[in-house]
Every structure is written in structure tokens, then in C-alpha cells.
Amino acid sequence: MAKKQFKAQSKRLLEMMIHSIYSQKEIFLRELISNASDAIDKSYYAALGSEEVEFDREKFVIRLTPDKEARTLAVSDMGVGMDREELENNLGTIAESGSLRFKKEMEEGKDVDIIGQFGVGFYSAFMVAKKVTVLTKRAGGTAWLWTSEGADGYTIKEAEKEDAGTVVTLYLKDDAEGENYSEYLDEFRLRSLVRKYSDFIRYPIKMLTEERRLKEGSEDEYETVTEDKTLNSMVPVWRKNKNELTDEDYENFYKDRHYGYEKPLRHIHTRVDGDFSYIALQYVPAKAPFDYYSKSFEKGLSLYSNGVMIMEKCPELLPDYFGFMQGLVDSADISLNISREILQQDRTLKLIAKNLEKKIRAELLAMLKDDRENYEKFFKEFGRQIKYGLYDGWGANKETLQDLVIFYSGKEQKMITLKEYVDALKEDDKYIYYATGESTARVGKLPQAESVLATGKDVLFFTDEVDEFAVQMMREYGGREFKNVSSVDPEEDATDQKPYEDVIKFCKETLGDKVADVAVSDRLREHPVCLRSRGSMSIEMEKTLAATPQGDMIKAQKVLQINASHAVTQKLTALMKEDPEKAKKLVGVLYAQALLIEGLAPEDPVAYANDVCALVD
Numbered sequence: 001m002a003k004k005q006f007k008a009q010s011k012r013l014l015e016m017m018i019h020s021i022y023s024q025k026e027i028f029l030r031e032l033i034s035n036a037s038d039a040i041d042k043s044y045y046a047a048l049g050s051e052e053v054e055f056d057r058e059k060f061v062i063r064l065t066p067d068k069e070a071r072t073l074a075v076s077d078m079g080v081g082m083d084r085e086e087l088e089n090n091l092g093t094i095a096e097s098g099s100l101r102f103k104k105e106m107e108e109g110k111d112v113d114i115i116g117q118f119g120v121g122f123y124s125a126f127m128v129a130k131k132v133t134v135l136t137k138r139a140g141g142t143a144w145l146w147t148s149e150g151a152d153g154y155t156i157k158e159a160e161k162e163d164a165g166t167v168v169t170l171y172l173k174d175d176a177e178g179e180n181y182s183e184y185l186d187e188f189r190l191r192s193l194v195r196k197y198s199d200f201i202r203y204p205i206k207m208l209t210e211e212r213r214l215k216e217g218s219e220d221e222y223e224t225v226t227e228d229k230t231l232n233s234m235v236p237v238w239r240k241n242k243n244e245l246t247d248e249d250y251e252n253f254y255k256d257r258h259y260g261y262e263k264p265l266r267h268i269h270t271r272v273d274g275d276f277s278y279i280a281l282q283y284v285p286a287k288a289p290f291d292y293y294s295k296s297f298e299k300g301l302s303l304y305s306n307g308v309m310i311m312e313k314c315p316e317l318l319p320d321y322f323g324f325m326q327g328l329v330d331s332a333d334i335s336l337n338i339s340r341e342i343l344q345q346d347r348t349l350k351l352i353a354k355n356l357e358k359k360i361r362a363e364l365l366a367m368l369k370d371d372r373e374n375y376e377k378f379f380k381e382f383g384r385q386i387k388y389g390l391y392d393g394w395g396a397n398k399e400t401l402q403d404l405v406i407f408y409s410g411k412e413q414k415m416i417t418l419k420e421y422v423d424a425l426k427e428d429d430k431y432i433y434y435a436t437g438e439s440t441a442r443v444g445k446l447p448q449a450e451s452v453l454a455t456g457k458d459v460l461f462f463t464d465e466v467d468e469f470a471v472q473m474m475r476e477y478g479g480r481e482f483k484n485v486s487s488v489d490p491e492e493d494a495t496d497q498k499p500y501e502d503v504i505k506f507c508k509e510t511l512g513d514k515v516a517d518v519a520v521s522d523r524l525r526e527h528p529v530c531l532r533s534r535g536s537m538s539i540e541m542e543k544t545l546a547a548t549p550q551g552d553m554i555k556a557q558k559v560l561q562i563n564a565s566h567a568v569t570q571k572l573t574a575l576m577k578e579d580p581e582k583a584k585k586l587v588g589v590l591y592a593q594a595l596l597i598e599g600l601a602p603e604d605p606v607a608y609a610n611d612v613c614a615l616v617d
């Protein structure tokens with residue numbers, strides 16, 4: 001019998017399948033099972049519509065039959081089957097969509113790992129099989145056997161088959177180094193593949209399994225029991241009604257899926273029907289994965305098309321600032337064969353993502369309101385991400401995110417929202433004050449923060465590097481501007497500088513361009529000096545930027561502020577006359593102290609140490 005040639009492009013694709021990377025091969029099973037499920041769908045709907053066709057539940061089963069001796073794995077269904085013409089058309093040419101795109105990407109040398117995300121279809125069988133046969137029959141028709149050993153073509157001949165339906169038999173490749181095809185004969189491996197990719201196929205996926213068990217009534221005699229097991233659970237948790245499910249069900253599913261080890265803080269289960277429909281089950285994790293704030297972390301929800309997983313992590317479903325969410329989306333409006341690139345453009349996917357975002361925000365707000373304790377836990381893990389979201393995009397996400405951030409209040413001594421800060425303000429209060437530093441303990445000791453708190457006003461303590469950048473992007477909240485307590489504010493501090501002209505002049509001359517200015521203030525409490533900044537760049541921002549490439553070029557404009565009523569100021573005034581050299585040393589020491597309070601290092605620590613000793617003499 002003459003071998004028929006595959007169409008040219010199909011041949012090329014087949015060759016690529018045959019040579020694909022081993023780790024990607026396991027998806028062949030998902031593809032064959034999904035084809036079987038489609039075939040059953042077709043006969044199922046035909047049966048529903050006609051009285052002639054007998055409606056037999058037993059037929060709606062997908063069966064896996066591994067045969068260790070023959071090294072074959074069969075996937076069979078009693079679905080519609082194919083006639084000769086259909087066999088030619090369906091298996092002689094590459095189906096459009098997924099396969100073709102896949103081929104294109106492979107040829108362009110793109111990341112081949114993409115294979116797991118494509119519907120590569122029937123041909124994926126050649127990733128694991130050296131020979132594939134398809135025995136198929138339409139109800140009332142002739143049976144046909146299609147055989148192919150890969151790229152060099154296929155044959156079709158008449159055959160015998162009792163029932164309508166299809167049996168796809170894979171003659172597995174020989175094992176080779178790093179390529180263990182025998183595992184596809186292993187019951188355990190097949191079960192876990194079904195659970196991984198096809199657990200929620202609507203029809204039972206069955207396999208005869210053998211188990212060694214103690215004989216009944218015996219203590220040492222074993223027997224092999226054969227059982228026809230259903231490998232998939234068919235009804236996924238997310239397709240069940242919320243009222244059928246307990247918190248524990250949701251938690252178990254979370255753990256089953258390895259979303260995380262700790263109990264999630266909240267689950268969000270939504271079903272949307274309308275122009276587009278989907279079900280989403282999402283979780284707010286309790287702990288950030290160890291690599292969360294690194295490049296290696298991949299955000300995304302799993303994407304299912306009608307119960308079949310098409311992508312393990314679909315990043316398009318989540319904005320970066322909600323990238324911590326875990327879970328999945330199942331939609332009948334997303335095609336199984338959709339490719340990565342088409343998916344990115346997909347309108348339905350975009351609409352779903354927009355909806356999810358709204359829902360996540362609403363749930364986080366609800367948690368903030370009703371379950372503050374857990375919200376604070378959540379914020380400790382993922383708050384930084386939300387603040388990055390405020391900073392990213394030049395404040396474009398302000399509306400979405402501003403009510404989700406919480407900061408430590410110096411006055412209340414607990415975490416508060418911006419709204420809570422603003423609600424406590426008097427009508428003519430213009431500012432939301434903040435102070436920055438490494439920890440709340442350190443910020444609390446900053447002279448600048450103390451002096452504002454002493455006036456009865458609240459100060460938010462910023463301890464994350466991103467905090468100040470984020471509020472600078474926001475500019476204001478509720479009509480109040482953000483203000484760093486360390487920035488110079490002539491309006492707030494109207495200390496008369498005149499009586500101190502000499503001291504100021506002397507300090508300026510001594511410090512030169514180390515500082516932008518020197519000023520005297522009667523607002524500092526116990527501290528002799530502190531540094532303030534002028535303009536939008538704060539000292540804390542300078543520190544953060546210093547750690548980035550070329551960031552050390554950007555400096556805050558520092559103003560050394562001297563406490564008018566501190567004894568050391570009088571001492572300096574006296575020394576300036578009696579011993580100007582010693583006075584210079586004192587100015588240097590005071591400046592170094594101001595740096596230290598800010599968490600900055602004195603430029604010359606040795607000189608500083610020597611000067612301190614010299615002053616003691």
C-alpha cells in the first residue's frame with residue numbers, strides 16, 4: 001500500500017515535534033485526552049438531539065491502556081470517530097491555529113519552552129512515540145486504521161472495530177540517556193499527569209490499575225487486585241457552588257496546588273456570566289514566596305479553557321501590583337488552541353483581567369475594613385509591591401491603590417490608612433507629614449519627627465525605601481500634600497535668623513559646599529543639630545539612589561539646622577571669638593553628628609574621631 005505524504009508544513013512540524021526537548025513532551029497526554037473529550041462532546045450532543053441514538057452513560061468515558069510488554073499506550077474514546085475523509089483531512093494536515101503558530105515560533109528560534117502553552121494537538125503524540133496508529137469508526141460506518149511512523153507519511157486501511165469511537169495507540173520510543181519514555185507506561189506517572197493537566201475533563205478518565213493487597217482475612221498473604229479506577233475528579237472545586245464548599249475545601253485545594261504552605265489569608269471565588277463568562281478562584285497568600293521580590297518570580301494565574309489547563313501561569317491576568325495573587329481562571333470564551341501571542345491581544349482576556357483587578361481591590365479593601373489583623377499581615381508581606389505600584393507609571397494607579405496602603409502612625413503608634421490620617425486633620429491643616437528611616441524605632445528618635453509630633457500633629461513613619469518615592473508620585477491625598485518633616489519649611493519655622501548671623505556665617509565658611517545652607521531653629525527639642533533638605537529630593541531618597549548605578553550623582557540639598565536654645569550653640573558663639581580653630585572643629589563635629597542621625601556616614605570618620613577628642617581637651 002502506498003504511503004501518503006503529509007502536507008509540506010505538517011511534515012516540518014512533525015520533525016520538530018520529534019526533536020523537541022524531553023521535559024516538554026508530557027503534554028501529549030493532555031492533547032490526546034482533550035481530543036477524546038471533544039469527540040465525546042460531539043456524540044453526546046448528537047445523542048441529546050436524536051431519539052435514534054441510544055443514550056448510554058458508559059460510553060462517555062476516556063480510557064487509558066498502558067501495555068508494558070508491547071510498550072504501547074492507548075487513549076480510547078467512544079466518541080464520534082472519523083470516516084476516511086475526515087481521517088485524511090484531520091490527521092494528514094496540520095490543524096490551523098495552535099500548531100502553525102507553534103511551528104513559526106520554533107522556526108524563529110524563540111524560547112521553545114513555549115510548547116507547554118500551545119495546543120499542539122494530535123501531532124504531539126510523536127514527541128513520545130515512534131509509531132502512532134488511529135483506529136476509528138463513525139457510528140454505522142466502516143472502521144479505518146491510520147498508521148504513521150513520523151514525518152515520512154502515513155497509510156490508511158480498512159479495519160475491524162466493533163463500537164464507534166477512536167483508539168489512538170502510541171508505540172513509545174526507546175529509552176535513551178535522559179529520556180525515559182517507559183514512564184508513560186507507569187500507572188503512577190499516568191495518574192499524576194492526568195491530575196496535573198486533565199483533572200477536570202468532564203468525562204471520567206479510566207484506567208485498569210493493579211494493586212497488591214493483603215488477602216481478606218489473612219495477615220501475610222497478598223493478592224493482586226485489578227480495579228477500574230477513575231483518575232480525574234471531573235468536578236473542579238471552582239465549578240462547585242460557593243455554598244457547597246467549606247473554608248477547609250478552599251484551603252485543601254490551595255495546598256494541593258502547591259500555591260503555598262501556609263493557610264491563605266483569603267479566597268475569592270467568582271463566577272461571571274454575561275458578554276463573556278468565566279469562573280475565577282483566587283487566593284491572597286499569607287507569605288511571600290522567597291523569590292517574590294526578585295526577577296525570578298513569575299506572577300500569573302492558571303488559565304483553563306473549559307476545564308482544560310492551557311497555561312500554568314498566565315501573567316496577563318494580573319497587574320504587577322497584584323502579582324502576589326494565586327489561583328486560576330476558567331473560561332469557555334478562551335480557545336484551547338490559543339497561542340501566547342494571540343492571547344496577549346485577546347480582548348476577552350483583557351476584560352477578564354480588568355474584572356479580576358476590580359475584584360481583588362474590593363476584597364483587599366473589605367479585608368482592611370473587617371479583618372485588620374490579617375490585612376496587616378498581608379501588608380507586611382506584599383505592601384511593598386503595592387507601593388511600587390503607586391510609584392510605577394508615574395502615579396497612574398493612584399486611584400486603584402492609594403486606599404490600600406497603610407503606614408505606621410507616630411501619634412497613634414499603629415498602622416493607619418491615609419484616609420484615617422486625613423480624617424483626623426483639622427480643616428486648615430495642609431500637610432500629611434512623614435519621616436523616613438530604617439525602622440520605626442529610629443524614625444521615632446529623629447529630632448525633626450519629634451518636633452512635629454510635639455505640636456500634636458501626626459507623622460507617618462516611612463521605613464521602606466519605596467515609601468517616599470511612592471508618595472512623591474501621588475503628590476497629595478484628600479487635598480493634603482505630603483511633607484517630609486526633614487524638609488525646610490520657612491512657613492512653619494519662622495525663627496528669626498538675625499541674632500545668629502555670625503554663627504551662621506562662620507558655619508557656612510567652615511563647611512563650604514558640604515551644605516547648601518545653614519539655619520538656626522528654635523523648634524528642635526533636645527538635639528543640637530539636624531539636617532534638613534531643600535527641594536523635592538530628600539536625604540533618604542539620596543541614600544536610596546546612591547545604591548543605584550549613577551545614582552550617587554544625585555544629591556539632596558542639605559541644610560544644617562542648629563538648635564538656637566542648645567548650650568552647644570552658646571559654646572560655639574563663645575569659641576568663635578576665643579579659639580576660632582577649635583570652633584571650626586566643633587562645627588565639623590556637629591555636622592558629622594547631623595549626618596549620623598540621618599544614617600549617613602561622616603565623609604572623614606578619622607578626622608571626626610580626632611576632632612571629638614581634641615574638643616574634650
Ligand code: ADP
Pocket residue numbers: 031035036039077079080081082090091095098119120121122123165166337
Ligand atoms: P485540534 O484538536 O486542535 O483541532 P488536533 O491535531 O489535535 O487538532 O486534531 C485534529 C482533528 O482530528 C480534530 O479537530 C478532530 O476533528 C480530529 N480528532 C483528533 N482526535 C480525535 C478523536 N479522538 N476522535 C475524533 N476525532 C479526533
